[in-house]
Amino acid sequence: MATQQNGRARRPSITDVAKRAGVSVGTVSNVLNRPDQVTPATRERVQAAIEEMSFVRNASARQLRAGTIRTVGAIVLDIANPFFTEVARGIEDRLAPDEYTLMLSSSDEDPEREARYLRLYEEHGVQGVLVTPSQGSLDVILAMRDRGVGVVLLDATSEVEDVSSVGVDDVRGGQLAVEHLLALGHERLAFVNGPDTIRQCVDRRAGVVAALVAAGRDPQDVLTEVAVGSLNADAGEQAMNEILAMDADRRPTATFCVNDLTALGALRALRRAEVPVPASMAVVGYDDVAIAPMLTVPLTSVHQPTHTLGWTAADLLLREAAAGDGAEHQRVLFQPELVVRASTVGY
Numbered sequence: 001m002a003t004q005q006n007g008r009a010r011r012p013s014i015t016d017v018a019k020r021a022g023v024s025v026g027t028v029s030n031v032l033n034r035p036d037q038v039t040p041a042t043r044e045r046v047q048a049a050i051e052e053m054s055f056v057r058n059a060s061a062r063q064l065r066a067g068t069i070r071t072v073g074a075i076v077l078d079i080a081n082p083f084f085t086e087v088a089r090g091i092e093d094r095l096a097p098d099e100y101t102l103m104l105s106s107s108d109e110d111p112e113r114e115a116r117y118l119r120l121y122e123e124h125g126v127q128g129v130l131v132t133p134s135q136g137s138l139d140v141i142l143a144m145r146d147r148g149v150g151v152v153l154l155d156a157t158s159e160v161e162d163v164s165s166v167g168v169d170d171v172r173g174g175q176l177a178v179e180h181l182l183a184l185g186h187e188r189l190a191f192v193n194g195p196d197t198i199r200q201c202v203d204r205r206a207g208v209v210a211a212l213v214a215a216g217r218d219p220q221d222v223l224t225e226v227a228v229g230s231l232n233a234d235a236g237e238q239a240m241n242e243i244l245a246m247d248a249d250r251r252p253t254a255t256f257c258v259n260d261l262t263a264l265g266a267l268r269a270l271r272r273a274e275v276p277v278p279a280s281m282a283v284v285g286y287d288d289v290a291i292a293p294m295l296t297v298p299l300t301s302v303h304q305p306t307h308t309l310g311w312t313a314a315d316l317l318l319r320e321a322a323a324g325d326g327a328e329h330q331r332v333l334f335q336p337e338l339v340v341r342a343s344t345v346g347y
Contacts, residue, residue: 012053021049072317073103073121074130074154075114077198080106081231081261082289083306084132087155090310091130098318100127107134109198109230115140122149128317130154130310135197138163152317155309156199158331164320166313166332170200173302173336174207174256175214177284180300180338181254182215184345186282190224190252192239192262194231201231201258204286208256224252228262236265244273254282254344260289260301267297267343282344298341305334 014032018025023046030037031046038046049055074091076084084106092102103121107114114134118141121129128150131141138153138160145151151163158165181189191208194201205225212219226242228235236257243252257263263285267277275281277297285292288303312332320327 073126083287086306087310090307094314170203171207174204175211176338178211186254188252190255192257233265236262237269240266240269260285300344
């Protein structure tokens with residue numbers, strides 16, 4: 001039974017239960033936590049009051065008083081991106097058995113926003129943070145680490161000896177995409193890329209160039225690069241419209257997009273322009289998110305082990321926390337795979 005406060009129902013407290021049962025708050029606490037220290041008759045009276053009032057203990061308040069709340073913070077570039085949603089599920093699945101709570105935020109590729117969330121996490125007393133860095137500098141993250149907060153870089157490669165990281169070989173991923181398109185006979189390629197402040201964009205471009213050079217092609221002759229400011233579908237659509245506006249004799253016949261969201265936008269632009277895929281324009285994405293095979297034209301994409309990525313990063317963080325100062329730091333680098341679908345080879 002809820003009690004009233006300012007005309008509104010509120011959750012009954014342990015004090016309310018004590019009054020109903022005619023015992024002290026300490027006795028109710030003993031019934032909840034040390035029932036063997038309470039006589040059977042008193043225990044039954046308190047349990048009856050708990051049931052009558054539908055009392056539910058406030059576990060978070062209890063843990064806060066005891067200093068036992070266990071929380072991990074994670075900051076990704078954009079939680080609206082299905083790639084990071086799947087990564088977050090991997091993090092949760094690893095944290096849950098050890099009864100850790102996940103706090104999740106998006107930096108929106110903004111280093112100031114990232115720093116603000118890191119500060120808030122530290123103020124909330126998180127046991128560790130998983131961070132997809134929004135820029136090259138790790139100064140704020142390293143300062144947090146130096147104050148005793150565990151840090152693992154997520155979807156990144158650490159160049160700092162005592163900071164662990166879990167990422168994917170994005171250079172190889174870019175190579176896989178371009179090697180596939182060259183093998184299909186495409187002579188003019190477009191690459192829809194994101195900001196050069198994002199490490200994944202830089203690495204995937206390096207893979208594109210490496211594949212072209214290895215095949216004996218001059219990137220300046222073969223490649224049209226269109227940079228977008230955000231890694232979302234609208235940016236991908238705009239980029240594809242720019243490609244379609246090129247003269248027919250210069251227009252690429254295949255486009256590699258830096259992630260699946262930009263590829264979705266590119267496919268949308270092609271559909272609206274009534275350009276057949278892949279007959280007149282092949283499209284490759286990157287991430288292989290869950291919806292990639294479900295599209296009207298299933299998307300060829302470079303697959304990343306998203307769930308495993310998140311699970312492994314969280315596992316590293318927990319193991320390092322358990323080991324303390326003697327923790328062994330690791331750099332885990334997964335290899336991507338190309339998943340070929342209709343957007344490049346047809347049905």
